[in-house]
Amino acid sequence: MSSILTNNGAMVALQTLKTVNASMAETQSQISTGKSVANAKDNSAIWAISAVMTSDVASFKGISDSLNLAQSTVAVARQASETVTDLLTDIKGKIVASQEENVDRAKIQTDIVALREQIGAVVGAAQFNGLNLLQNNTIDAESVNVLASLDRTGTGVAASKISVARQDLNSNEATAGTMGTNIGSTNAIADGATTDAFTLTGTPEPGMSYEMTAGGGVAFTSDVAYVARDGDTLQDVTDALIAKLNFQATVDGLDVTFEENATTAGQVDMTNNSGASITVAAADVAQSTDNTENDGTIGGSLEMVDDFDVTTGAGADAALVAIESMLQIAIESAANFGSVQGRIETQSNFISGLTDALKSGIGSLVDADMEEASARLQAIQVQQQLGVQALSIANQAPQQLLSLFK
Numbered sequence: 001m002s003s004i005l006t007n008n009g010a011m012v013a014l015q016t017l018k019t020v021n022a023s024m025a026e027t028q029s030q031i032s033t034g035k036s037v038a039n040a041k042d043n044s045a046i047w048a049i050s051a052v053m054t055s056d057v058a059s060f061k062g063i064s065d066s067l068n069l070a071q072s073t074v075a076v077a078r079q080a081s082e083t084v085t086d087l088l089t090d091i092k093g094k095i096v097a098s099q100e101e102n103v104d105r106a107k108i109q110t111d112i113v114a115l116r117e118q119i120g121a122v123v124g125a126a127q128f129n130g131l132n133l134l135q136n137n138t139i140d141a142e143s144v145n146v147l148a149s150l151d152r153t154g155t156g157v158a159a160s161k162i163s164v165a166r167q168d169l170n171s172n173e174a175t176a177g178t179m180g181t182n183i184g185s186t187n188a189i190a191d192g193a194t195t196d197a198f199t200l201t202g203t204p205e206p207g208m209s210y211e212m213t214a215g216g217g218v219a220f221t222s223d224v225a226y227v228a229r230d231g232d233t234l235q236d237v238t239d240a241l242i243a244k245l246n247f248q249a250t251v252d253g254l255d256v257t258f259e260e261n262a263t264t265a266g267q268v269d270m271t272n273n274s275g276a277s278i279t280v281a282a283a284d285v286a287q288s289t290d291n292t293e294n295d296g297t298i299g300g301s302l303e304m305v306d307d308f309d310v311t312t313g314a315g316a317d318a319a320l321v322a323i324e325s326m327l328q329i330a331i332e333s334a335a336n337f338g339s340v341q342g343r344i345e346t347q348s349n350f351i352s353g354l355t356d357a358l359k360s361g362i363g364s365l366v367d368a369d370m371e372e373a374s375a376r377l378q379a380i381q382v383q384q385q386l387g388v389q390a391l392s393i394a395n396q397a398p399q400q401l402l403s404l405f406k
Contacts, residue, residue: 009393020383023376031374037366050366053358059150060355067348069129070146074164074341077133080126081334084119084134084169084302088327091115091305095319098310105311112319116171116305123169133337134169148347162347164340167333171306174225174299188216188279189272197258198282200266204228204237212245216279221252227298234266242268243325247304250318254278301329 040047091112098108126134133144149160189195198212205228212224224244228237238260245258245268254274261267272278304322309315 017384017388024384035366046365050362053362056150056152057355057358060351063147063149064348064351066147067344067351070164071341071344071348073128073131073133074337074344076126076128078334078337078341080122080134081167081169081330081337083122085327085330085334087115087119087122088323088330092323092327095310095316095323098316099320105316109309109311112308112310119302119305120171133164133166146344149351162340162344165336167336168301169330169333170300171302172300173303173306174227175297188277189270190277191272191275194269194271196261197268197270197280199264200234200238200282204232204234206230210237210241211283212241213281214278216277218254218274218276218278220248222248224248229298238266238268243322244304247318247322250321251307251315253314302326
């Protein structure tokens with residue numbers, strides 16, 4: 001039915017044109033932004049997921065920077081450890097040469113001093129951005145934690161870290177604090193006997209000083225001291241003291257040897273072939289919480305290197321005994337840093353790949369198909385033209401109806 005009051009055809013054409021224009025606006029938005037979901041209004045659920053994942057991608061960029069910094073820091077420490085290993089190998093060669101009687105030991109000693117000074121220079125310079133992983137001469141042997149990843153769960157986000165253990169290639173000498181409590185037996189070992197020299201007991205505390213003295217018929221020219229670090233076990237302290245005791249005995253030319261008892265933890269036995277009775281005493285004192293009670297200082301792991309003196313036969317023998325343990329410390333340090341560096345590198349590569357995968361996943365959720373959007377735009381443009389024409393035709397119908405009455 002035709003009516004001059006109600007133009008149904010125009011209303012239908014207008015609604016169709018509005019729908020076409022809305023589709024046109026949506027398609028143009030996709031083409032201009034490149035996204036099918038540009039904001040929460042487009043699709044709130046998909047937008048929320050993409051927003052969370054986008055924030056994770058931004059976080060992983062920061063993690064990647066952290067890993068790159070850590071990788072450089074550990075690489076410096078590894079290179080320095082390998083250099084120290086090479087220098088200790090050179091020192092070992094000098095020590096071996098000093099075993100020969102018909103050599104100029106004074107000149108060999110001069111070479112050893114130069115090499116050990118170079119070790120100090122290498123360790124001191126082995127820092128990156130102010131962090132030196134080779135100078136672990138503090139009571140608190142804290143590891144360095146590197147941010148490695150963010151682990152998202154249903155309850156939130158947790159940081160995942162890679163722990164880098166500090167190593168110690170210093171050669172500073174340990175000094176015991178004011179000694180007090182006797183921590184074991186004080187035994188006199190007769191000439192020709194092998195028996196308990198002292199027994200360590202209890203759990204080492206950070207900053208606890210240990211000191212061994214020997215006297216009687218013959219004596220050490222210098223007491224042996226060790227100051228425990230955080231994390232040291234009774235075995236760590238025992239091993240360190242045995243190495244230092246054997247070194248000091250050899251330096252003093254005493255025919256005595258120390259070794260750990262095979263059955264009793266913390267017990268150190270001494271074999272005495274010095275020609276006289278020797279009394280060994282052991283004592284300790286704990287570090288106070290404010291570090292004021294005990295004025296002891298922690299010695300470096302390469303402490304005995306500074307005491308090498310091959311100008312005498314006894315000194316050359318002592319250096320030969322001790323250099324192997326020093327080499328092992330440096331080699332283990334380099335190996336530890338190498339392992340950590342490899343893990344950090346693997347994690348860095350993983351984070352890079354993970355970031356790419358997340359970006360791809362976000363894109364699949366919110367990115368527009370540009371080929372489809374372009375084709376749709378062309379179709380909508382045709383629909384828009386037809387809609388305008390249909391509206392024009394519908395608006396002309398009442399005028400044609402009125403012309404019948406003229």
